[in-house]
Each structure stands twice: as structure tokens, then as C-alpha cells.
Amino acid sequence: MPINGNADPAQLxxxxxxxxxxxxxxxxLPDVKVxxxxxxxxxxxxxxxxxxxxxxxIPPTMHVIGMxxxxxxxxxxTIAIVRVGCRAAVRPRGLPTRAVCTEGExxxxxxxxxxxxxxxxxxxxxxxxxxxxxxxxxxxxxxxSAQLIDPVPIGNGDLLYTAGMHIANVERDGExxxxxxxxxxEFEVSRADRGSAQIDAFDSGFWDAPxxxxxxxxxxxxxxxxxxxxxxxxxxxPLQPAISGTVAL
Amino acid sequence: xxxxxxxxxxxxRPWENDIEHEVYHRCLEQVRVADEIGFHSVWAVEHxxxxxxxxxxxxxxxxxxxxMQTKQIRVGHGIVVCVPQFNHPIRAAERAAVLDILSDGRLxxxxxxxxxxxxxxxxxxxxxxxxxxxxxxxxxxxQMWTNERYxxxxxxxRMPTRAVLPKPYQKPHPPMWVAVSSPGTEIDAAERxxxxxxxxxxxxxxxxxxxxxxxxxxxxxxPAGLFxxxxxxxxxxxxxxxxxxxxxxxxxxxxxxxxYLAAQLLPVREVHPTRSxxxxxxxxxxRQQAAQNPGEGVSAPEGxxxxxxxxxxxxxxxxxxxxxxQINFLLNALETIPQEEVLDSLRLFGEEVMxxxxxxxxxxxxxxxxxxATAAAGGD
Numbered sequence: 001m002p003i004n005g006n007a008d009p010a011q012l013x014x015x016x017x018x019x020x021x022x023x024x025x026x027x028x029l030p031d032v033k034v035x036x037x038x039x040x041x042x043x044x045x046x047x048x049x050x051x052x053x054x055x056x057x058i059p060p061t062m063h064v065i066g067m068x069x070x071x072x073x074x075x076x077x078t079i080a081i082v083r084v085g086c087r088a089a090v091r092p093r094g095l096p097t098r099a100v101c102t103e104g105e106x107x108x109x110x111x112x113x114x115x116x117x118x119x120x121x122x123x124x125x126x127x128x129x130x131x132x133x134x135x136x137x138x139x140x141x142x143x144x145s146a147q148l149i150d151p152v153p154i155g156n157g158d159l160l161y162t163a164g165m166h167i168a169n170v171e172r173d174g175e176x177x178x179x180x181x182x183x184x185x186e187f188e189v190s191r192a193d194r195g196s197a198q199i200d201a202f203d204s205g206f207w208d209a210p211x212x213x214x215x216x217x218x219x220x221x222x223x224x225x226x227x228x229x230x231x232x233x234x235x236x237x238p239l240q241p242a243i244s245g246t247v248a249l
Numbered sequence: 250x251x252x253x254x255x256x257x258x259x260x261x262r263p264w265e266n267d268i269e270h271e272v273y274h275r276c277l278e279q280v281r282v283a284d285e286i287g288f289h290s291v292w293a294v295e296h297x298x299x300x301x302x303x304x305x306x307x308x309x310x311x312x313x314x315x316x317m318q319t320k321q322i323r324v325g326h327g328i329v330v331c332v333p334q335f336n337h338p339i340r341a342a343e344r345a346a347v348l349d350i351l352s353d354g355r356l357x358x359x360x361x362x363x364x365x366x367x368x369x370x371x372x373x374x375x376x377x378x379x380x381x382x383x384x385x386x387x388x389x390x391x392q393m394w395t396n397e398r399y400x401x402x403x404x405x406x407r408m409p410t411r412a413v414l415p416k417p418y419q420k421p422h423p424p425m426w427v428a429v430s431s432p433g434t435e436i437d438a439a440e441r442x443x444x445x446x447x448x449x450x451x452x453x454x455x456x457x458x459x460x461x462x463x464x465x466x467x468x469x470x471x472p473a474g475l476f477x478x479x480x481x482x483x484x485x486x487x488x489x490x491x492x493x494x495x496x497x498x499x500x501x502x503x504x505x506x507x508x509y510l511a512a513q514l515l516p517v518r519e520v521h522p523t524r525s526x527x528x529x530x531x532x533x534x535x536r537q538q539a540a541q542n543p544g545e546g547v548s549a550p551e552g553x554x555x556x557x558x559x560x561x562x563x564x565x566x567x568x569x570x571x572x573x574x575q576i577n578f579l580l581n582a583l584e585t586i587p588q589e590e591v592l593d594s595l596r597l598f599g600e601e602v603m604x605x606x607x608x609x610x611x612x613x614x615x616x617x618x619x620x621x622a623t624a625a626a627g628g629d
Contacts, residue, residue, distance in 0.1 A: 001261070001506075001583070002301065002513045038520050040370070057515050058300050058367055085520075090512035092519055158522040194522055218370065219521045243509075 002058075005050030005086070009167065009178045009238040012051060014208055015098050015117035016178060018169040022235065022249055024113040027073055028228045031190075035066040035125060035132050036161070036221050037146040037197045039214035041084075048211055050095055051238035053180055053245055054086040054165065061085030062214055063094050063162075064146040064199065066134025067227075068125040069106070077106035080123035080136045080144060081116070082207045083164065088182070088242035092162040095180075097209040100136050100144075114229055115168035115181040117208075131195070132222045143203035148220035151193035158194075159221055161187050167238065180236040182246075188226040195220050250569050250606040251289035252598075253577035254279065255327060255484055257296065258305035259510065261583040269304055275588045277314060279580055282592055284319035286599030289608065290357060291315050292327035292446075292577050297335070298371045301583065302510040309344045316352035324352050327446060327577070328361035328428040331386035332379050333405055334372040335363070338386045339413055342393040346417045354418040359446050360387055361428030364526065366515040376517045377525050381405065387425065387441055391474035394422040421475040426482070431527065435463045435481075442472030447483035452551045453571050456483060460572035480574045485554045487578035488586065489598040493557035497548070499586060500555020507582035554578065558601035565606065 039062050041049075046060035065081040079101040083094035100121040101107040111118040123136045123144075132151065136144040163184030170179040197217035204212045237245035260272050280291050293308035293315075305311060312324040329341050349356040362379035363369055369376050382405040393399045393413035400410030417423055426446040427438035438445040445463050447456070460481050467479050486504050490496030517526040552568065554561050554576070568576060580591050 002510065003262075055513055058298075058513050059370070059515065061515070061520060085515075087513055090509055154522055155524055158518075158524055158527075160519050160522070162519065192522070216370075218366065221522055 002055045002087070003047055004052050004241065005054045005056065006047045007049060007051050009051045012097075012167050012208075012238075013169065013178050015119060016167045016169055017111040017115055017117065018176075019112060019115050019181065022170065022181070022232045024232050026228055026231050027109075027113075028226055029069050029072045029074065030226050031070065032072075032225055032227050033068045033125060033127065034187075034221075034223045034225055034227070035134050035146075035148060037064040037134075037148065037199060038062070038085075038218040038220070039064075039197060039199060040216035040218060042211070042213040042215050045211035045213075049084045049097075049209055050086050051167075051180070053236050053238045053240055053242045054088055054093065054095060057085045057087060057092075061218065062212060064134065064144065066123065066125045066146070074106035074109055075104055077102045077104055078123045078125050079106070079110070079116075080134050082144070082209070082212075084209070084212065085162070086165070088165055088180070088236060088246070091242075092160075093165045093182075094162050095165050095167070097212070098207045114183050114232070115166035117166070127222075132193075138203070138206055141203065142201045143206040145201035146197070146199045146220075148193070148195040148222050149198055151195040151222055154192050154194045154221075156189040156192050156223075159187070159189060159192055159223060161185070165236065170235065172235075178238055180238050180242075181232055182234040182236065183232070184230055186228040186230070187223070188228075189223050190226070191224040193222045195222070250565065250573070251575040251608055252603065252606075253290035253292055253325065253482070253575060254283050254288055254487075255292045255294075255577040255579050256305060256311070257294050257303040257507075257579065257582070258311070259302055259507070259582040259584070260304045261301055272304070272584060273311070275584075275591075276311070277318060278588070279591060279595065280315045280322065281318050282595050284322040286595060287603065288322055289575065290323040290325050290577070292325035292357070292359070294327055295330050295335070297368045299365070299367060299514055302514060309348055313348055313351055316348065316355060323355040323357055324348065325357035325426075326359045327448075328359035328426070330363050330368075331360050331383040332362055332369070332372070332374045333382060334374040338389055338406055339393065339408065341386065342390045342413050343415075345390075345423065346394060346415045349417040349419055349423050350415060354423075356417070356419065356423040357426060357444075358390075358423045359426040359428060360443070364430060364517055366517050366520050369517060370515075370521075376521050376523050378405075380525050387427075387443070387473040391422050391425070395475055424478040424480075425474050426478065426480075429459070432459075435459045436466055439463045439466035440470050442467060442470040442474065442477040442479070444478040444480040444482065447481070450484065450553070453567055456552075456568070456573065457571040464572065481572060482575035482577055483568065483573050484577050484579065485552070485568075487580055487594060487598060488555045489558060489561055489594045489602065491557060491597065493560055496556040496560070499590070500549065500553070502585045503579070503582055504550075504553060504555070506585045507579065510582065558597060561598065561602045562605045565602070569606070
């Protein structure tokens with residue numbers, strides 16, 4: 001059977017938030033700019049990046065995601081997310097290792113209501129005619145710089161965004177412990193471009209995945225979309241295969 | 250109704266103790282038994298890099314071995330990847346012709362283009378281009394087979410005039426098929442006068458619609474080859490057991506394992522947005538079926554050929570009423586079912602299911618020859 005992750009969930013929870021409640025109302029963010037840069041990663045450590053509940057994809061992948069909302073119910077914000085591509089049983093998923101979000105209402109909501117592993121910072125999403133990029137600095141060090149180069153329009157329906165499995169501390173049956181929280185936003189895309197993917201800087205230590213190493217670019221996309229963050233419907237025990245460890249709420 | 254067997258050649262980890270050698274030879278044993286029973290054809294995929302799911306990267310060699318060990322069963326490429334980074338069209342034509350000769354004219358030539366980033370990325374092929382290259386291959390390969398010399402200046406490749414040798418044993422050439430996994434590809438098959446080689450596990454209603462569209466469109470086709478191969482094949486699982494519940498339970502292990510493995514791969518559409526792949530294709534289509542726990546399912550989905558002979562007859566009759574001409578069966582995945590049970594299942598199917606179905610279409614090399622003669626005489 002497919003390879004299972006073997007990361008100790010305790011090692012993946014350094015930036016995991018605590019979710020006081022899983023009873024979250026859905027929320028729509030209008031006209032969000034979304035940059036996604038996808039790379040293949042070093043396969044020798046693919047199992048060490050995800051917990052036993054998940055399988056690495058073949059080949060293993062990472063997703064660098066930059067999003068900027070100008071307006072909406074959470075106010076303006078920019079966020080950068082690094083995820084490891086994976087499978088929860090047969091479902092395509094991404095496991096965030098860390099996210100950096102501008103300070104404000106959005107950072108709090110994304111962390112507390114949807115379990116994003118948020119650190120407050122100053123990610124910068126740049127939109128140019130020849131490229132779009134996301135950059136994150138930690139002090140004077142650039143810990144992430146990823147770009148889409150030479151954008152060309154594609155169909156709004158050509159894109160698939162995979163749902164996230166966010167590790168968060170959740171109290172259940174009187175016990176506080178890490179769970180994988182399924183976050184499957186809906187994307188209503190109004191404009192989409194595709195281009196070459198390029199990662200110029202990536203500090204895997206900062207992103208809480210010391211072994212994660214991007215090795216081969218796949219593609220990048222840049223879209224404008226209404227994103228509906230969902231109600232939480234499923235959580236999964238990170239130590240059990242998702243096919244048996246998933247709990248419907 | 251014709252019956253075939255279909256091989257992905259799934260090899261479970263750990264890949265040690267000659268497991269690949271064992272699996273390949275078990276497959277060959279199954280093919281020999283299928284030939285004795287009277288199955289129409291054996292098909293082999295072409296896949297690369299698909300860990301555990303398919304270790305069948307050189308199907309022309311496997312099919313040659315099948316042909317050498319059998320007498321009647323036809324050998325089918327299901328499919329040749331028609332993308333230059335995988336197969337140069339001249340080499341594809343040459344290899345197919347040799348296989349047709351060595352098999353005494355038993356080749357069925359399936360064409361397709363791959364649907365995973367795992368493969369296309371691994372071969373450094375551009376997913377945007379694969380529909381176009383497939384189309385060029387299907388037009389040019391029959392010309393290479395049927396003209397003494399052939400030259401071509403095209404988009405995917407070019408060649409000065411040369412004799413592409415040898416020529417196929419079947420005249421004018423082997424029957425050609427198109428892999429149909431995305432909705433609408435059956436139209437591509439029909440417009441080119443090629444067989445529709447279904448590779449997804451849809452239900453009866455979906456299949457019936459596909460067949461209707463195919464039959465309707467092929468009437469006005471412009472054949473890519475020198476004759477029309479109007480046939481609709483679909484893929485299915487096979488586990489036949491005297492006890493229905495045991496058959497379904499064991500068969501569900503097979504279907505669950507297959508779908509679970511398929512889901513671990515990367516469909517093009519998941520990571521590389523392109524209009525060339527509007528649907529996730531076979532791999533995603535199997536996910537739904539695999540959503541049940543592998544090995545723990547006890548219900549048989551609509552149309553899946555697992556259970557006792559009575560149930561299989563009933564399901565196959567329904568496929569027949571949908572207009573399907575042929576069902577190709579997957580027999581195992583991950584070696585979930587022991588070899589002896591696979592062989593017992595095949596034999597039971599041959600004894601108690603196959604006699605219920607009349608094979609009313611010619612199955613030998615005379616088929617395309619006759620069709621070609623008809624076409625040459627201006628008939629249809």
C-alpha cells in the first residue's frame with residue numbers, strides 16, 4: 001500500500017493554533033488575489049514531512065501560496081502559506097507547515113476559526129505585468145521568494161485548488177490534542193493566469209520543515225477569486241490513516 | 250459480447266525478493282489460462298513511474314511474451330502513449346508492426362496521451378501539447394504502415410521519406426483504438442473511426458450516453474486509418490466465486506486497492522492547469538469507488554463484475570444492453586488476491602458466465618481485412 005507519513009505530530013505543532021471551537025460559520029472573502037507556486041520536492045524525506053494519517057503524493061510536492069484581500073469581512077490582509085502536497089486516503093490535500101499573515105483581524109480569524117498556523121509578519125504580494133511574486137522576510141533575511149513568470153491567461157475553470165489539512169490543538173471528549181482539521185474553501189475564479197514557477201529563496205527552517213527542499217518547478221498560477229472559507233466538517237486523527245481516523249462533525 | 254483481460258501490472262511494496270519477476274510471470278500464467286478459456290484479448294497499459302499502481306512501462310515486450318505463449322488471444326496496446334518524449338511515432342509504428350507479425354496478426358493498437366503529471370512531468374513533456382501530438386500520431390502511423398515509403402513535415406515531428414519497416418501482418422493494418430477516460434473523448438474516437446477503449450468505471454447510464462454519442466458520430470467519420478473500427482470496449486474488475494458474498498467481499502478488496510493506489514498519483518489537472526485536461530481523468534474517476542475502505546467493502550457498486558456467476562451474468566447483460574461490445578477485466582491489484590484464486594475466478598467465469606454471451610463479431614485477423622475490402626469496394 002502507499003507510503004504513509006511518519007512525522008511525529010508533536011513535531012508538526014510548533015506553530016499549530018488552538019481552536020476553541022470547531023463550530024465556525026462560513027465566510028466569503030471577495031476578489032482575493034491568489035498566487036500559487038507548485039514545486040516537486042526532495043523525495044528522500046517525503047514521509048518525514050507529514051503525519052501517519054497522510055500519504056505523500058507521487059511525486060511529492062509543495063505549494064507556496066500568497067493571497068491578498070483588499071477588502072471584505074476580515075479587512076485588508078496579505079498571507080503567505082507553505083504547504084506539503086499530500087493525500088488523506090484518496091483525497092488531494094495540502095498540509096500547511098507555517099503561514100505568515102499581516103497583523104489584524106484576518107490573522108486572528110484564520111488562526112482561531114480555520115486552524116492556519118499563523119505567524120504575524122509582513123508578507124508582500126507583488127503584481128507586475130511580467131510576473132507575480134510573494135516574498136517574506138524574517139528580519140533582514142528573505143525566507144521566501146517565489147514567483148510566477150510570464151503569465152498567460154487560462155480558463156477560470158482550468159484550476160483546481162486542493163483543500164488543506166491544518167494541524168490544530170482541539171479539545172475533544174475532554175482531551176486537548178492535535179487534530180488535522182479539513183479546510184476546503186470554495187474558489188469562484190474570475191480571472192486566471194498561468195506561468196513558469198520559480199522559487200528564489202526558501203528557508204525551510206523558518207517554515208518549520210527543515211527537510212523540505214524544492215527541487216523541480218511544476219507551474220504557477222495567479223487568480224482573482226471569491227474565496228469562501230467553509231464550516232469545518234471533518235477532523236482527522238493525525239496518528240491514524242485518514243480512511244479510518246476521520247471524524248465527521 | 251467479447252471479453253478481454255486488462256493489465257496495469259501492479260506491484261506491491263516492498264520491491265524485493267524478485268516480486269516484479271513473480272508478478273509478471275503470474276500475469277503471463279493468467280494470460281495462458283484466459284487463452285485456453287477463450288477470452289478475446291489481453292491488453293496492457295503503458296505507464297511510467299507509477300509506483301505500485303503500474304509497473305508496465307514496456308507493454309510491447311509483455312504483449313510479445315503473451316503472444317508467444319498463446320494461440321488465439323489477441324494482444325492489445327491499451328495504450329501507446331502518443332507523445333514524442335515517450336515514443337517517437339516511427340518507433341511506435343515499427344514496434345507495433347513487429348508485434349503484429351510475431352503474434353500472427355493478433356494486435357489491437359490502442360492510442361492515448363497519459364493523464365498524470367507523474368508521467369508527463371517525469372518525461373519533460375508539455376501537458377498542453379498532448380492532444381495535438383496524439384492526433385498527429387493517429388493520422389501518420391497508419392500511413393507509415395500502409396505506404397511503402399512515407400515522409401512527413403508536421404508539428405510534433407518530421408521525417409524525410411523513408412520506408413518504415415516492417416509492415417504489419419494484418420492488412421491493411423491492425424485495428425486502432427482511442428483510450429477514453431475523459432467525457433467527450435468517445436467523440437474523438439468516433440470522428441476518427443477508431444474503437445472506443447473505455448478506461449473508467451462509470452455506471453450504466455453514463456456508458457449508454459457515451460455509446461449513443463459514439464455510434465451516432467461514427468456514421469460520418471473520417472477514418473484516421475484505412476478502415477473503421479466501430480467497437481466500444483469498457484473496463485471492469487473481475488472476481489467470480491461460487492458464493493456471492495465471498496465474491497463481492499474479495500472483489501471489493503481488489504477494487505478498493507486499485508482505486509486507493511490510483512489516488513496517490515498526481516493528475517495533470519491537480520498541479521498544472523490546462524485546457525488540454527479539462528477533467529482529472531481515470532485516476533480521479535477511481536477515487537469515488539475507492540472511498541470505501543480497501544478490503545472492507547461488502548457491497549458491489551453498479552455494474553462491477555464481482556460476485557457469483559449469476560450476478561455477473563446479470564451485470565454483463567446490462568452492459569450489453571448499453572451497447573458495449575467488449576468488457577476488459579482487471580484481475581488483480583497489489584497482489585491482493587492470491588494467484589490460485591485469480592485463476593479459479595477466471596475458470597469459473599469461463600465455465601458459467603461466458604456461455605451466456607454470444608461472441609457475434611469476428612475475432613481474428615480476417616476482421617480488419619474484411620472491413621478494408623468492404624471499404625475499398627465502396628461499401629459501409
